[in-house]
Amino acid sequence: MDKEFDPKIVGFLCNWCTYTGADLAGTSRIQYPPHIRIIRVMCSGAVDPTYILKALLEGADGVFIGGCHPGDCHYLSGNYKARRRMVLMKSILETLDLEPERLWFRWISASEGQKFADTMIEISEAMKKLGPSPIKEFWNV
Amino acid sequence: MSEERKAGVMKKLEVSNKDIPGALNSFLAEILRKGKAGALLVPQKTPSGSMVFPALVSDPEKIQADPLAPVLPVPTAAMVMTLTREGTLFSPVAVLMRNCQIRALIELAKLKQADLANVILIGMDCAGTFSINDYTELGPEKSSTALFRSLLEGDHLAEKLRTACQTCREPIPEFCDILIGAYGTDISTGLLIQAKTEKGEKILEGMPLKPGGDEEARARAVHNLKEKRKEADRSFREKYGTIKGIEEILKFYAKCINCQNCRRVCPVCYCQECFFCSEHLAQTAESLMRKSRARGAFKMPLDTLLFHTGRMNHMILSCVECGLCEQACPVNIPLMQILKRVAFDAREKFGYSPGRSIEEEIPFTVFREDEFKEVGEE
Numbered sequence: 001m002d003k004e005f006d007p008k009i010v011g012f013l014c015n016w017c018t019y020t021g022a023d024l025a026g027t028s029r030i031q032y033p034p035h036i037r038i039i040r041v042m043c044s045g046a047v048d049p050t051y052i053l054k055a056l057l058e059g060a061d062g063v064f065i066g067g068c069h070p071g072d073c074h075y076l077s078g079n080y081k082a083r084r085r086m087v088l089m090k091s092i093l094e095t096l097d098l099e100p101e102r103l104w105f106r107w108i109s110a111s112e113g114q115k116f117a118d119t120m121i122e123i124s125e126a127m128k129k130l131g132p133s134p135i136k137e138f139w140n141v
Numbered sequence: 142m143s144e145e146r147k148a149g150v151m152k153k154l155e156v157s158n159k160d161i162p163g164a165l166n167s168f169l170a171e172i173l174r175k176g177k178a179g180a181l182l183v184p185q186k187t188p189s190g191s192m193v194f195p196a197l198v199s200d201p202e203k204i205q206a207d208p209l210a211p212v213l214p215v216p217t218a219a220m221v222m223t224l225t226r227e228g229t230l231f232s233p234v235a236v237l238m239r240n241c242q243i244r245a246l247i248e249l250a251k252l253k254q255a256d257l258a259n260v261i262l263i264g265m266d267c268a269g270t271f272s273i274n275d276y277t278e279l280g281p282e283k284s285s286t287a288l289f290r291s292l293l294e295g296d297h298l299a300e301k302l303r304t305a306c307q308t309c310r311e312p313i314p315e316f317c318d319i320l321i322g323a324y325g326t327d328i329s330t331g332l333l334i335q336a337k338t339e340k341g342e343k344i345l346e347g348m349p350l351k352p353g354g355d356e357e358a359r360a361r362a363v364h365n366l367k368e369k370r371k372e373a374d375r376s377f378r379e380k381y382g383t384i385k386g387i388e389e390i391l392k393f394y395a396k397c398i399n400c401q402n403c404r405r406v407c408p409v410c411y412c413q414e415c416f417f418c419s420e421h422l423a424q425t426a427e428s429l430m431r432k433s434r435a436r437g438a439f440k441m442p443l444d445t446l447l448f449h450t451g452r453m454n455h456m457i458l459s460c461v462e463c464g465l466c467e468q469a470c471p472v473n474i475p476l477m478q479i480l481k482r483v484a485f486d487a488r489e490k491f492g493y494s495p496g497r498s499i500e501e502e503i504p505f506t507v508f509r510e511d512e513f514k515e516v517g518e519e
Contacts, residue, residue: 049454050416050447057447059436067517070510080508083516087490092453095486096479097385107517134387139438141391141446
């Protein structure tokens with residue numbers, strides 16, 4: 001029997017909201033698929049697009065960026081800036097047809113452990129359906 | 142440049158004996174002699190006559206400007222950035238530029254990398270430019286004037302223009318202090334001169350200019366040119382729309398040797414240390430070996446596609462599509478085939494147009510609370 005495909009997902013989580021939300025999911029013992037590799041960042045606005053691309057081009061099946069809800073940014077406006085960057089990143093990936101659907105962006109607060117777990121389930125399912133990133137097949141990226 | 146923008150009446154710079162460079166040179170020398178500018182930054186023939194480079198000229202005797210030469214070797218906007226990055230110039234410098242470079246300069250000013258307070262912008266109608274190699278082949282046979290005239294008339298030479306120029310939607314300067322016009326007039330008898338700001342008006346005071354210039358003919362010529370180019374741009378983007386998907390994209394950049402010439406000549410790549418040259422992407426021997434074991438094989442040098450797509454994320458909203466990246470590519474990757482499409486789609490998303498106005502804020506320098514609501518919510 002074929003082993004089920006386990007997607008590798010890289011997550012950039014804001015220290016103040018989504019990372020704490022993930023922590024809450026853990027301490028509350030909420031179950032979610034173990035596909036995400038979490039990188040804690042101080043703010044979603046601090047994620048340079050290059051880091052996202054690096055993950056995708058190194059063969060990540062999905063990339064998730066989690067930030068505070070609009071209006072809740074610990075640094076007041078970092079998430080609004082991240083949002084604009086996401087719009088551009090999506091636009092570029094769309095134009096080049098480089099699977100923009102592998103890129104995920106969500107607002108999850110420190111109190112939303114359940115939302116974090118639900119989001120992880122959603123992303124895992126979607127990436128399983130999409131299959132492994134084709135980039136892995138190319139050694140010349 | 143923040144002063145009120147009010148176009149003055151159209152005037153004429155008379156050309157005698159069909160010597161257009163001669164007329165332009167006396168006009169420019171007069172700006173220096175009358176003390177209206179401390180120096181000029183103008184495209185100037187090199188002594189061998191084979192190339193044209195921007196020169197910072199302060200001695201009127203040394204002006205040998207050749208603004209008609211259809212070649213753009215380096216980003217003039219970046220030269221102005223070098224002159225003004227540390228602050229306002231002590232004495233005014235008049236800069237003669239093509240519109241792509243003016244638009245890049247506007248972006249640099251908005252990014253606080255250039256200070257236009259003591260810069261007098263002289264914009265000149267652009268009939269397009271050849272690649273450096275094509276120009277050095279054509280140049281010796283034909284005078285700049287002959288080449289310029291052929292291009293204005295759109296004869297067969299126009300097919301040899303750089304891709305960026307053939308598909309340029311903005312060949313006519315809008316944002317400048319003084320406009321030198323060539324479309325919509327008979328250039329063998331005179332060029333159009335128009336002050337676009339009060340600063341420009343002051344420069345033109347007392348200059349040997351004649352009244353004249355058919356504004357209607359000018360408007361018609363400019364309109365026709367822009368319509369033609371808009372269509373050329375559209376069909377170009379459509380033609381290369383098939384370069385997409387990981388396989389095609391990797392094929393497109395297959396020749397890239399990671400030299401980064403494209404970003405070195407980019408007028409809007411202003412960072413003093415590029416992210417892609419920094420320690421951020423440095424790898425240790427151990428991490429390289431680990432990566433090789435994990436993936437089986439990978440190409441060295443690394444990160445070719447990361448560089449190109451990462452660079453797009455950094456600069457595409459300010460990209461003025463001057464195509465200097467493509468010209469500087471040592472392995473002739475037709476970068477515009479991708480960049481023009483990416484730039485177009487990005488502009489549409491943000492409703493932004495680089496170099497259109499000095500007031501319009503660059504999307505990454507601002508945000509609004511009530512926008513792109515769908516992002517992060519679906």
